[in-house]
Amino acid sequence: MNEFAILAASFMGREGWGNDRTRLRPWPESVAGALQRGEVEALRWGTLFSSETSRFGRMDLLSRLGLMAVELLDAGIETMDAAQRNAVGVCVETRSGCTATDAQFLQTPLASAFAYTLPSTVLGEICIRHRFRGPVLCLAPVAGQGGSVEAALGWLNRGEAGACVCVACDVMDKRFAASVLSPQDVPGGGWQGCAVLIGCGTDASGGQPLQPDSLPRLARSLVASGIGAPNSVI
Amino acid sequence: MTAQGVAIAGSVGESSQRLDATPVVIAGSGTVTALGLGRERLEQGLLANASGLRNCPRLAGKGYQSTMGGFVPDEVWSALRGRDPAHADAPAYLLADAALREARAEVGSGGLNSAPASRRGLVLSTTKADITALEGDFHHWTSSITAQRHLFPALLAADLGAAHDIAGPVQCISTACVSGLLAIQQGALLIQEDKADLVFVVGVDLFSDFVLSGFTLLKSLDPEGCRPFDAERKGLSLGEGAGALVLARRETVASPALTVTGWGSSNDANHLTGPSRDGSGLALAMNRALQKAGTAPHDVDFVHAHGTGTSYNDAMEGMALRSVFGNRVPPYCSSKGIFGHTLGAAGLLETIVCLIATRNQLLPGTPGLRCRDPSVPDSLLDKPRAAGSLRRILKINAGFGGVNAALVLEWGGG
Amino acid sequence: MQPLTDELKSKIIKALNLDKVTPADIKQDEPLFGTGLGLDSLDALDLVSMLERDYGILIQDMESARQVFASYGTLEDYVQRNRR
Numbered sequence: 001m002n003e004f005a006i007l008a009a010s011f012m013g014r015e016g017w018g019n020d021r022t023r024l025r026p027w028p029e030s031v032a033g034a035l036q037r038g039e040v041e042a043l044r045w046g047t048l049f050s051s052e053t054s055r056f057g058r059m060d061l062l063s064r065l066g067l068m069a070v071e072l073l074d075a076g077i078e079t080m081d082a083a084q085r086n087a088v089g090v091c092v093e094t095r096s097g098c099t100a101t102d103a104q105f106l107q108t109p110l111a112s113a114f115a116y117t118l119p120s121t122v123l124g125e126i127c128i129r130h131r132f133r134g135p136v137l138c139l140a141p142v143a144g145q146g147g148s149v150e151a152a153l154g155w156l157n158r159g160e161a162g163a164c165v166c167v168a169c170d171v172m173d174k175r176f177a178a179s180v181l182s183p184q185d186v187p188g189g190g191w192q193g194c195a196v197l198i199g200c201g202t203d204a205s206g207g208q209p210l211q212p213d214s215l216p217r218l219a220r221s222l223v224a225s226g227i228g229a230p231n232s233v234i
Numbered sequence: 235m236t237a238q239g240v241a242i243a244g245s246v247g248e249s250s251q252r253l254d255a256t257p258v259v260i261a262g263s264g265t266v267t268a269l270g271l272g273r274e275r276l277e278q279g280l281l282a283n284a285s286g287l288r289n290c291p292r293l294a295g296k297g298y299q300s301t302m303g304g305f306v307p308d309e310v311w312s313a314l315r316g317r318d319p320a321h322a323d324a325p326a327y328l329l330a331d332a333a334l335r336e337a338r339a340e341v342g343s344g345g346l347n348s349a350p351a352s353r354r355g356l357v358l359s360t361t362k363a364d365i366t367a368l369e370g371d372f373h374h375w376t377s378s379i380t381a382q383r384h385l386f387p388a389l390l391a392a393d394l395g396a397a398h399d400i401a402g403p404v405q406c407i408s409t410a411c412v413s414g415l416l417a418i419q420q421g422a423l424l425i426q427e428d429k430a431d432l433v434f435v436v437g438v439d440l441f442s443d444f445v446l447s448g449f450t451l452l453k454s455l456d457p458e459g460c461r462p463f464d465a466e467r468k469g470l471s472l473g474e475g476a477g478a479l480v481l482a483r484r485e486t487v488a489s490p491a492l493t494v495t496g497w498g499s500s501n502d503a504n505h506l507t508g509p510s511r512d513g514s515g516l517a518l519a520m521n522r523a524l525q526k527a528g529t530a531p532h533d534v535d536f537v538h539a540h541g542t543g544t545s546y547n548d549a550m551e552g553m554a555l556r557s558v559f560g561n562r563v564p565p566y567c568s569s570k571g572i573f574g575h576t577l578g579a580a581g582l583l584e585t586i587v588c589l590i591a592t593r594n595q596l597l598p599g600t601p602g603l604r605c606r607d608p609s610v611p612d613s614l615l616d617k618p619r620a621a622g623s624l625r626r627i628l629k630i631n632a633g634f635g636g637v638n639a640a641l642v643l644e645w646g647g648g
Numbered sequence: 649m650q651p652l653t654d655e656l657k658s659k660i661i662k663a664l665n666l667d668k669v670t671p672a673d674i675k676q677d678e679p680l681f682g683t684g685l686g687l688d689s690l691d692a693l694d695l696v697s698m699l700e701r702d703y704g705i706l707i708q709d710m711e712s713a714r715q716v717f718a719s720y721g722t723l724e725d726y727v728q729r730n731r732r
Contacts (some may be wrong), residue, residue, distance in 0.1 A: 005239030057665030058690075076429040077275050086518075090501065097408070099368065099385055101445070106372045114448035114662075115506050115634060118361060120410035124635030127501035133518060135499045136637050137416055145404055146599040153242065154423060160498075160522070180383045187716030203241035203373060210242045451693060453710060508689055 004156045005201035006210070008075035009222035012068065014038070014189030017048065020227040021074045024220075038190040040065070048072065053129070060116035063125045063191030065169040066092060066160040070126050073165075075197040077130055089134035089161035089220050091148035092123045092169070093141050093215055095185045099173035122169060133175055134161045141214065143182055149212040160166065163199030168192065168215040194219035258422040259491040261432075262480035263586045266329045266337025268304035268473055271313070272336060276583075277590050280573055283599040283617050286573050287471050288458040292621055293446070300455035303441050304473025304574025324381045326364035326390060330438040331422020333582075334398055334477035337434065341480050341535040351401035355430035358391035358406045359417035359437035360578035365444045394436065402430045410633030411540070412499065413437065414477070414581015415641045419497040421481045433481040435583035441474035445577070452507065460575070462542030462568035462600050463552070463614050465607040470542040477582030484647070492589050495626075495644045496529065498522025502636035509632055513554030519638035520558045520630060527642035529626055534564045534642075536597055536621070538588050538629045541568020542575050543602065547632065552610035554630075563611035564628075571602025581631050585641065588627050592645040597621045656724055663698040664691050676721045684719070692717060704732030 010019040014036050018024045027047075034042035040061045045053045049071055056064065070077075074102050080088070091140035098117050102122065105113040115121055119138040126132065135155050141147040172178070172190035194216055203209070205227065265272065269279040278287060286304050293301040306329065321327045342426030364384035367377040382387040391406040403424050407417040414437040421433040439445075447473065449455050456469035484493060485518040500522065502515030509515065524531060539551055555563045569587045576583055591598050599617040606614050628641040657671035666685065678684040678730045681692065692713060699705040705727065716726045 003241070005241050007239035050325055052644075054686075055665070057667040085503075095385060095386075095388070097363075102362075102365065102368055103372070105448070106368065106444070109447055109451060110446075110697055111451040112690045114451055115690055117444075117448065118410050118634055119408055120412075120633060120635030120637050122635075123409070123637065124501065124506050127503045127636060128505070131503045133501050133503050133515065135522075136409060136501050136639075137407065137420075137499070140386065140391075140406040140408055142391055142404045142406055145306040149242070151420075154427075155290045160526075176367070176382050176385055180386060180389060182380070199239075199244065204238035205240045210240055212242060222240065227238075451697065453693065453696075505688065506690065 003200065003202055004153065004198055005203055006196050006227065007199050007201050007221065008073040009219045009227065010069050010072035011194040011219045011223040012065065012072070013187060013192040013220070017072070018223050019074045020222050023226060024223050036189060040191045058112050059125065060104065061171045062094065062098060062101060062119070062169050063116060063122045065171065065176040065191070066122035066167045067125050067129060069167055069169065069193040069195040070130065070165055073195055073197055084162060085131045086133045087162035088132040088134055089152060089155045089164040090123050090126055090132055090167070091151045092119055092138045092167045093148040093165060094119050094169055095141060095181065096170040096172045096177060097140055098164050099176060100171045103173060122167070126165065126167065132165070137165070143185060146212060148215055149196070149218065153212065156198065163197060165195060165197055166215055167195045168219070191218055196222070256426055256495050257484035258425045258481050259484050259493045260479050260485050260589055261482040261487050261491070261567040262337040262340035264333040264340070265475065265476040265583060265586055266306055266310065266332045267475040267583060268306060269573060270307055271310045271332060273586070276586070280587060280590055280598050281596070281618060283601055285459065285571050285601040286419055287571065293523040298446050299450040299453060300456065300457040300469050300471065302459045304471065304475065304576065305441055306474055321380060323378050324364055324384050325366060325440055326360065327393065328436050329474070329476035330358070330394055330436045331397060331491065333476035334394065334434055337478040337480045338398065346427055349431040351399045353402055353431040354400045355392060355402040355421070355424045355433040356395045356398070356400045356404045357417045357421045357433060357435045358387060358394060359413035359435070359582060360387050360390065360408060361410055361413060361439055362442065362445060363390050365440065365442045369442065369444055369482045398434065400434065408578070410635055410637055410638035411577055412631045412633045412637045413578045414496070414585070415629065415631050415639040416499060418479065418494060418581065418585060418641060422494045425481055425483055429445055431482065434478060435481060435582065436476060436478040437579040438476040439474060439577040439579050441472055445472060454544050456543055459602055460570055461602045461604060462541035462543045462570055463548045463607055463610045464543070464603050465605045467543045467545060467607070468547060469544050471570065471574045473576040475573055475576045475579050475583060477579050477586050479582060479585065488647055492592055493644045494641065496523045496527025496642035497503050497640065498526060499637065499639040502638065504636055506636070507634055509550040509636070511550065512585055513550045513557055515636060516551065516554035516630060516632055516638040520554065520628060523640035523642045529642055531559050532562060534626050534628050535624050536591070536627050537564050537566035538584055538627060539568045540631045541570055541600065543570060548610060550605065555611050562612045565613045565615050566598050567598045567600045567615040569598065571600060585629055588629055588643055592624050595621045596622050597624065652728060653724060656727060659698060659702055660695065663694055674720050677717055677719050680717050680723065699727065703727055705730050
């Protein structure tokens with residue numbers, strides 16, 4: 001019988017960024033003010049990573065957050081072979097959806113901008129970069145209902161995936177989001193990007209198993225507190 | 235690979251209790267398409283191999299690559315708005331609600347429909363929900379609060395749930411053009427995980443200027459209407475509509491029914507808007523679904539393809555079919571020449587086409603097809619024909635972001 | 649000839665959000681697609697939009713665009729001859 005555990009977590013939001021190893025760190029001075037004001041365009045790949053990336057400049061903000069959240073995970077993804085990558089499922093959840101990107105497209109209609117007006121594009125960018133070919137799902141969490149973590153556990157339990165990456169990303173559109181969404185669904189500063197990797201693993205925390213919760217809350221708390229003993233991959 | 239992390243509830247042990255894989259069947263359905271309101275119109279259209287695509291005068295002269303599409307007829311819009319004036323400017327809600335009403339009516343008033351509200355679930359599938367509120371804002375007119383709410387698919391799902399006495403699980407799937415099949419999968423899981431006894435799965439998308447201008451920029455529309463798998467195909471035709479299914483446990487439904495026996499999905503991991511040239515991503519989803527269903531490729535009687543009519547998609551699908559079925563590709567068709575590419579509604583409407591096909595033991599044709607592209611498998615169905623025995627069906631869709639999904643359905647029992 | 653080169657290279661970089669590319673990085677005979685600059689089909693469509701917007705050039709189908717976009721040099725030639 002398989003045991004599954006959250007092996008890694010990452011979080012980016014108004015208050016800071018990090019993963020379960022680095023814990024939550026404040027943003028560099030150069031971008032802190034802008035990010036606290038919700039100006040997500042100030043966040044660039046180079047703000048956090050020195051690795052190469054392809055076409056970051058044309059991605060919408062939602063895709064940038066999703067891709068960076070996965071990049072932040074300290075989970076040994078780079079050591080996975082093709083067979084393992086073929087079995088990694090990806091589930092993206094977004095409360096804001098693409099409304100901000102949609103407005104951008106209406107303003108400046110371009111083929112590439114249109115391609116980003118779907119949350120599946122966030123998922124696509126993640127799968128392209130990491131060559132993940134497992135099951136897929138993008139959902140908009142309904143208040144009080146489950147989200148990506150539940151879906152991922154289902155894949156794992158039924159043997160439909162060997163590991164799963166769950167991503168939550170949000171860029172709230174300024175015109176509508178605040179007036180129609182409930183406050184608990186609107187992240188501080190109007191944006192966030194976070195991820196967890198769930199896979200085969202034993203529990204190192206020694207405590208009660210975590211209850212599947214909203215992914216942003218789960219990720220944020222794991223980044224703040226760390227995950228048990230240091231991760232070791234055998 | 236053994237790693238250490240944090241255990242999460244629901245991951246260990248609990249799963250073994252519910253691995254009974256109780257069969258889930260389709261107990262009812264409802265539709266609104268370019269052919270009109272109601273399943274009967276769709277059925278008539280299927281039997282006649284009809285096309286509901288037409289030119290829309292209001293779109294002329296705006297520079298769109300095509301004004302052909304699968305539009306819900308004006309008289310249907312008038313009827314829906316007349317019946318529900320509170321949602322007059324919330325078209326996605328109107329279509330989804332209409333499909334749900336028909337599906338509920340088919341289930342009937344006794345038995346199944348008496349499941350308590352807390353045991354009834356809803357899964358919504360949509361790519362753009364009600365985009366008209368955003369279009370309005372851009373053009374400086376204001377929509378009602380209801381329409382603004384429905385910019386957010388989760389709120390549209392919540393509102394539809396509330397209107398249909400659903401107090402059980404509510405989910406909202408938005409995964410491009412595979413949303414419909416994934417929503418059916420999620421609905422089946424709710425029943426198998428004993429979280430609901432009755433699940434309504436509804437897919438909806440509108441024919442909007444937003445999407446039309448996007449596909450114009452991608453230059454992927456056929457000005458004369460889509461011709462799936464045709465040698466001269468030039469692109470897709472958009473459509474709008476809603477399709478709803480009611481899912482329930484097999485033992486609660488009398489007579490032959492269509493069972494959801496397997497599913498699978500995958501990512502091409504290749505390009506955002508162009509499918510993997512070799513169709514390997516779609517083939518992966520298909521093989522996963524067949525494996526889950528325990529169905530061998532040679533036992534599939536019919537494949538309902540995605541078949542958008544674009545040069546790339548149809549070529550890729552042909553390769554995926556060969557990859558899975560070798561040189562014995564079952565008869566296959568595309569319905570996008572009937573009602574257009576309905577995006578988030580496609581998986582639902584096209585599964586309902588499969589349902590109608592099994593009830594009539596009829597293999598559907600491919601409206602819009604004139605002359606098959608010689609490079610796609612020759613078992614392509616141009617016109618409807620009687621099926622020898624239509625039992626096992628494979629339904630497939632693909633979408634932006636390299637996503638692919640497949641569903642295996644089996645007819646019979648009773 | 650020089651002003652068009654500087655202008656066109658800058659417009660390409662801006663239209664396609666090519667972060668780390670400068671006009672000096674775009675070589676005359678370098679392929680634009682696949683290798684070279686490594687652009688993809690979405691970029692091709694965005695370039696078509698840019699040509700229409702900034703130079704009044706209409707490209708009707710992507711098949712004919714293929715030859716025009718073979719290299720930066722062929723693109724510049726085409727713009728030079730067809731701009732309005």
